[in-house]
Amino acid sequence: MTDGASRRDVMKVAAVTGMAAAAAPAFAQTAQPLADPKTKYPSQPFAEQRQKWPALQRDMSPVPDSGERSYKGSGRLTGRKALVTGGDSGIGRAAVIAFAREGADVAINYYPTEEPDAQDVAKLLRAEGRKVVLIPGDLTDEKFCRDLVERANRELGGLDILVNNAAYQQSKASIFEISFEQFDRTMKTNLYAMFHLCKAAIPLMKPGASIINTASVNSVSPEKELLDYATTKGGILIFTKALAKQLAEKGIRVNAVAPGPIWTPLQVAGGQLPGEMGKFGQDTPLGRAGQPAELAGLYVTLADPAMSFTSGSLFGATGGTGVA
Secondary structure: OOHHHHHHHHHHHHHHHHHHHHHHHHHOOOOOOOOOOOOOOOOOOOOOOOOOOOOOHHHOOOOOOOOOOOOOOOOOOOOOEEEEEOOOOHHHHHHHHHHHHOOOEEEEEEOHHHHHHHHHHHHHHHOOOOOEEEEEOOOOOHHHHHHHHHHHHHHHOOOOEEEEOOOOOOOOOOHHHOOHHHHHHHHHHHHHHHHHHHHHHHHHOOOOOEEEEEOOHHHOOOOHHHHHHHHHHHHHHHHHHHHHHHHHHHOOEEEEEEEOOEOOHHHHHHHOOOOOHHHOOOOOOOOOOEOHHHHHHHHHHHHOHHHOOOOOOEEEEOOOOOOO
8 A cells, every 4th residue: 555545545534534523513412410210300299279270380389390491302303393282281381392392393282271371382492493383272172173283284384293182181079070061071172182183184194294192091090080081091092002003004103191190280270189289199109290391202202203113002101100
């Protein structure tokens, strides 16, 4: 080998090494420090508190953590278009924040009186340069469900991810305390809306798209005071498994997340029996309720195209109970 050839080889290696070094910062990830899950969030019992349904996250004490400060993205959903129901607060808000920071444009649906929470999260993400579309409305209205999907698809320029997360929950000690109006609203919000939204969204989705439904630990281990709510969550689990089989040939994946006790506005808007708030989440092996931010990664993972062989599955986040 000549000296000239040796110099050329060295220069080629240096050039390749230099390009790799220059590109590295764009892909480098900051390692998250280890944190004990028992003490990552406070474990003190929550104070008894009530709000008129559907409640505002900003008025809760303590305010739930949906990842506003903690979630760091890495481009896993760059260019994706997502619609999240109940995206103004709680678990839906955590999914919205995570999706946006992973590079997705997001449409958020919420009940009209939840506008302050919706504006809070929209302001946060728009300041970070993300596209956020706000679409208030009542999911018990079949026409609105169809219009919601059409508008999200139009304003986002497509639809790749649908998260059916919004829910209605009212605790009652006995079946005799559950009115027809409550039972009807629970079914229409939790089950019917999911059916209407999926039916409207599927024709707009391409192979590789993802539908993620928020089920519950109550899907498999119902609490006695959540008779109607647990019934819908059991339905969501079966709907997810059956729809996944239907849509496999279309290349659309369908999965579900099953949260355990998570601190969200559902709890202060009738989700707990009077006087029981202090017990919420205290009986988990981790000794506390979860925070919405702790579920964000599950929604991102299920939307990530890297999970291409995962469909028809239920993923639990239950604080160590092992129920789901």
